[in-house]
Amino acid sequence: MKKITAFGSFLGLAVVLLWYANRDGESARVKRVVEEARSAVSWDGSETALQQIAAAGRLAGCLSKDVEVKVDVLGGLSGGLSGADEVKGAVLAARQHIPRLEVQFLDLTVSFTDPTHAKVELTANATTDKPKEINPQEFVLLLHKNEGHWYIDRVETIRTLQSQ
Amino acid sequence: MLTAETRPRPPWWKIVLVGRNPKVTAIRLVITVSLVWITARYVLLPTRVTGISMEPTYRDGQIGFVNRLASWMRPVQRGDVLAIRMAGEHAMLLKRVVGLPGERLQILRGKVLINDAPLDEPYVINRAPWNIPPIQLSEDEYYVIGDNRGMPQSLHEFGRASRSRVVGRFVR
Numbered sequence: 001m002k003k004i005t006a007f008g009s010f011l012g013l014a015v016v017l018l019w020y021a022n023r024d025g026e027s028a029r030v031k032r033v034v035e036e037a038r039s040a041v042s043w044d045g046s047e048t049a050l051q052q053i054a055a056a057g058r059l060a061g062c063l064s065k066d067v068e069v070k071v072d073v074l075g076g077l078s079g080g081l082s083g084a085d086e087v088k089g090a091v092l093a094a095r096q097h098i099p100r101l102e103v104q105f106l107d108l109t110v111s112f113t114d115p116t117h118a119k120v121e122l123t124a125n126a127t128t129d130k131p132k133e134i135n136p137q138e139f140v141l142l143l144h145k146n147e148g149h150w151y152i153d154r155v156e157t158i159r160t161l162q163s164q
Numbered sequence: 165m166l167t168a169e170t171r172p173r174p175p176w177w178k179i180v181l182v183g184r185n186p187k188v189t190a191i192r193l194v195i196t197v198s199l200v201w202i203t204a205r206y207v208l209l210p211t212r213v214t215g216i217s218m219e220p221t222y223r224d225g226q227i228g229f230v231n232r233l234a235s236w237m238r239p240v241q242r243g244d245v246l247a248i249r250m251a252g253e254h255a256m257l258l259k260r261v262v263g264l265p266g267e268r269l270q271i272l273r274g275k276v277l278i279n280d281a282p283l284d285e286p287y288v289i290n291r292a293p294w295n296i297p298p299i300q301l302s303e304d305e306y307y308v309i310g311d312n313r314g315m316p317q318s319l320h321e322f323g324r325a326s327r328s329r330v331v332g333r334f335v336r
Contacts, residue, residue, distance in 0.1 A: 075319050107252020123251040135215065135321065136255040160250050160257055161308065161323035164299055 027110045030118045030143055033150045037062040038105050041091060045099040045129075056092050060084045064144065064151040071157050073137055100129040106136070116145040121158075207233055209332070211247065211256070217310030217320055218245070218258050221287055226336070230256070234333035240264075242283075245334040246308060248325045257321060258334055260287070263307030265327075271296035274313060290314025299324075306330070 040059035047055065069081040081087050094101070108122040120141040126134045138158040143150045174184070183189035204210055209230040213222045222228070222245075230247040240246065242264055247256040262276050262283060263269040269278055274291035276283040294317040301307055301324065309322040 074321050106254040107250070109251070121251045123255045125255060136250060138250045159323075160248060160329070161259070161321055161325055163296060163323035 026112065026115075026118070026145075030110045030120060030150050031108065033062050033143065033152065034105065034108065034120055034122070034141065037152060038103050041101065042103045043095060043101055052092065052095055056088045059091055060088045062152055063087060064146075064153050067152055067154065069155045072159065073157055074135055098128055102127045118143045118145075118150065207231070208335075209247075209253070211258075211334070213258060216315070217312050218260075219312045220289055221245070221260075221311045222258065222334075222336075228334055228336045230332040231335050232332040234335075235330065240306060240330065240333075242278075243287075246306070246325070247331040247334055248308065248329045249331050253331055256331055257308075257325075259308035259310055259322065259325070261306050262309050263301050263305075265301055265303045265305055267307075268298055268300050269296075269307050270298040276309070287311045288313050292316060294320075304328075 037059055040055045040062070043052070043055065063084040065084055066082070067084050067087060069087055071080065072078040081090055104125045104127075106123040106125060108120060111119050111121075113119060120143065121138070122141070123136050123138050125136045128134065138160055140154075140156050140158055141152055142154040142156075144153050145151075183192075209232065211228055211230050213226045213228065214224055216224060240261055242261050244261045245258060246261060247258055249256050262285070263278060267278050268280070269276065270280075271277070271294050273293045273295065276285065288311060291313045292315065294313065299307075304327050305324045306327070307323065308325050310320060312320070
């Protein structure tokens with residue numbers, strides 16, 4: 001009887017540890033996708049046209065085909081983009097107008113609603129070569145897992161303060 | 165055997181570097197570093213102001229501290245400058261409390277009205293004609309605004325902040 005109890009406890013502990021390690025692994029995988037997306041929307045202006053297209057392709061690889069981007073930030077800038085192609089096009093267009101953009105993600109946290117859906121909360125901070133300040137902005141990203149890969153389904157800005 | 169009297173005195177540079185008793189110096193160093201680390205992480209968070217929304221009270225680049233324990237010592241009051249966290253505490257908004265939980269607030273041509281009475285704000289120098297219709301704050305909300313009211317309303321981040329987002333009071 002003692003042996004069965006010990007074996008049961010060991011098995012239970014192993015399952016918990018495995019679950020925890022796997023969960024942590026998923027979190028790391030989600031973070032890798034978000035980091036890939038971040039690096040694809042940062043540039044220093046020295047890239048060739050081919051490198052720019054490759055970066056936009058890397059970004060598209062992180063997004064689901066029907067990705068939704070909803071932006072509502074200070075200064076009345078609000079709008080949305082639908083689909084990976086539209087997002088890719090917008091990033092390529094932005095590169096023509098902004099010579100240098102460095103995006104940082106701060107305080108990134110990952111939570112899982114179920115094994116194939118994740119939510120990422122973060123603060124994005126962007127700097128350009130223009131002296132005009134860009135305020136840090138909170139974002140929520142929703143991701144889903146498909147055939148072992150995580151894809152960004154939705155990107156949405158969050159207002160830290162609600163004026164009304 | 166060497167006693168305290170007979171033990172040779174260490175050279176002056178050694179005393180300057182590690183003290184008369186290196187063990188005691190090491191313990192003091194560990195305690196000091198730990199205290200500084202604990203204070204900087206859990207009590208007084210060193211913070212640099214960026215942006216112009218709190219001008220003229222706080223200017224871009226100024227250094228200050230966020231006192232995390234301040235709201236334990238006394239409740240948040242109108243006029244306090246709070247650090248409000250975003251997704252975390254690596255980027256925070258620095259704003260002044262103008263409305264307290266449960267109050268009714270309105271901004272009329274730049275003037276803040278609390279329960280229909282105009283609020284005296286000596287820290288505001290310029291006042292652009294901002295307008296916010298009357299709102300009722302819940303028991304869990306503060307209304308916070310930066311001191312720079314001369315800038316356009318659309319470029320200034322201000323509004324309701326839930327209690328859970330307050331990291332602490334900003335001190336210089």
